[in-house]
Amino acid sequence: MQKKRAVNIGLLGMGTIGSGVAGNLLAKSKTLARQAGSPLSLKMVAETDTSKHALPGLQQSVFTADYRQVVYNSDIDIVIELIGGEHPAVDYIKEALKNGKHVVTANKEVMAKHGTELLSLAQQNHVGLRFEASVGGGIPLISPFQRDLVANDIQAIYAILNGTTNYILTRMAHDNLDFNVALKQAQKLGYAEANPANDIGGLDAAYKLAILTSLGFDMDVNFEEVFYEGISRLNPRDFRYASEFGYAIKLLAIAKRSGKLVEARVHPVLIPAESLLAKVDGVYNAIYVIGDLVGNVLFYGQGAGPSATSSAVIADIINIAQNINARRDNAPRFIPEKTSGIQSISDIQTRYYFRMEILDQPGVLAQISAVMGNHMISIASVIQKESDPSTRTAEIVIMTHPASENEVQKAIKVINKLGVVKEISNFIRVEAI
């Protein structure tokens, strides 16, 4: 058999993930060559921060500060984009695709906001665009949705897609920590960034959810329509009460068929304590998928980190290289046809958990339940707790039957004005997974 020429790789971005991928490409070159059907050669690395122009085993001449040395390099077959963020990453990806390069990216923001456009561009240019690492780190997810679950009508996806917040929630639940204390510990351990806003605010999970929704429901999701809410409102008390009702609290990314539309939302959720997702602790991710044929499937693993991300990025590289070596087309097989049809958060129906601080006097619950009744919200159960004699207040926790989000928001406004209610300390949506 004729010896195949190496498949040449250009890397954009030499941060933590980029260094991990580059290091593993070098360290595993022999076994990867066997998998790919030819050697994989890291030809060029573009990184604007020249202090990062070093990796044992890579010659200095491989490094450049100019992305064009990669994207317009006629020797390079595959461009790996590991810069992160929307710009300039999306622009570089477009240039690479238009210039006939296959692209592998781990960029959730770019794929969430520009996925369909980029896949079309790849198809037009007869090149591959792979993004397995953009959701769930090394957990196989994109490929299963694209290949293994295609016979299914996906009914719902419930997912823990952000390890930082899952770590914080785990510590709050098990160790009774306040949110800020748990966040600081996560930062100390390297599980949360110095600026953790995108993680704790739910944005990171929302990007990933948009990608999964697009794949699972075959639609060009308009990212602006994905609702997200973070975890900073949660209090250790919420975990204790949830537990008394038999629930855990997780930050879930939910995509769910709802008539002709699809719900797509990220927010804290009470889920039954015995569900598998409730048992996913620490920095792990888990994705629970319900399909009409396959039933319930769960994927679990490390959702981040240079090694796990390398696993996915290198798998994408090998897959493209195999096709190059077999002279098989790498163009995306399948691009969503339908335009976005995301249901507004106001229109969802679900159950709710409320925690309120009320005056400790008779008739308060009657007033609250009257308001709820006016808004078609039916109470399923109530716990009244922890009277504080000094302030003559008490804490009350209410679980409702399914109600309309829109009506719940209206009821919250009215309840907040009741003289007997000091504050609605929290409200959390409930899912019976």
Added chain:
Amino acid sequence: MQKKRAVNIGLLGMGTIGSGVAGNLLAKSKTLARQAGSPLSLKMVAETDTSKHALPGLQQSVFTADYRQVVYNSDIDIVIELIGGEHPAVDYIKEALKNGKHVVTANKEVMAKHGTELLSLAQQNHVGLRFEASVGGGIPLISPFQRDLVANDIQAIYAILNGTTNYILTRMAHDNLDFNVALKQAQKLGYAEANPANDIGGLDAAYKLAILTSLGFDMDVNFEEVFYEGISRLNPRDFRYASEFGYAIKLLAIAKRSGKLVEARVHPVLIPAESLLAKVDGVYNAIYVIGDLVGNVLFYGQGAGPSATSSAVIADIINIAQNINARRDNAPRFIPEKTSGIQSISDIQTRYYFRMEILDQPGVLAQISAVMGNHMISIASVIQKESDPSTRTAEIVIMTHPASENEVQKAIKVINKLGVVKEISNFIRVEAI
């Protein structure tokens, strides 16, 4: 764009799974055609039992009792083998491949015993051979190993691969049922066959393990070398004692790197109660994979049944049809090179749980531990339980530190001859997953 001709399918076997696949191909024809890039047409169904020659939506002329009408039918592109068992299924698959047909099979026994040979045959004939449904029903597993995890050195696979036994063990653990009672209930619910020997004896899981081992460790596994042992020796008492030590009992299929060899074995195992696999209850399957890059990944779902199996079989069909329509080669990309290197069960090192019935008198433990010491087996903890004054016996449970299976087997023989030991009621291997 030119309209593509239909991809024509021939089905071998119209049992429960065959009917499920055929029914779903018909019911979902419109969405599947979009996925595949052309209609999928079920042209011919071969089934020797003519009483099964009927399916709403299929003309009578589609049915035949003669497999050659499928395998040698020049109209047919893809042959789906759902007969099960080794012969004649493997012979039909070979004939189909040699005759230039792509093959999709759910046959674990055939793939476990003849996988490498069949993949080579497919490669020689430039046709596809897919077997996603052969392990774990609809759970994506074969494809993740072939595609998504290829950059990893797989270190271990721990898997619950048989829903029947997992259901029985769940009932024994939670409801304190005897094995035979739990088995009868499983049969009543349709979770166990009238002749459950292959399931409860571990053979079914061993076939599946052989397939996963071949993929995960890139070797042509000789199925004869896969050790398996069933669950019928287990007693509800074992579950209670295991629980006292903080363990659950599962029938696990284990493949694990051990120097240059690979352990491949199926048997009941004590695993830590807090591990995710311990929480997999009922008929579900779960596969826990440890890779050097990806870390720990878990796949979970329904491992059997016509719907879940259809999900995998139809995904394979669509994948082949996509390639046919794009004029892409379907030949297997990767065939194991290494010949089998399975470690003998005698050579493994693990921890052990023993339950013994002993005479209720002083010095018995000293005698037992002396024998164990002679065989380099060190005791980690002991519970002595439930003296029976009428027979003057007591039950003792011992957990050991890691020891050699070979020495353990020798020690068992010696201990059985001790006058003070009435019987070794059970011994179970322990894994710290």
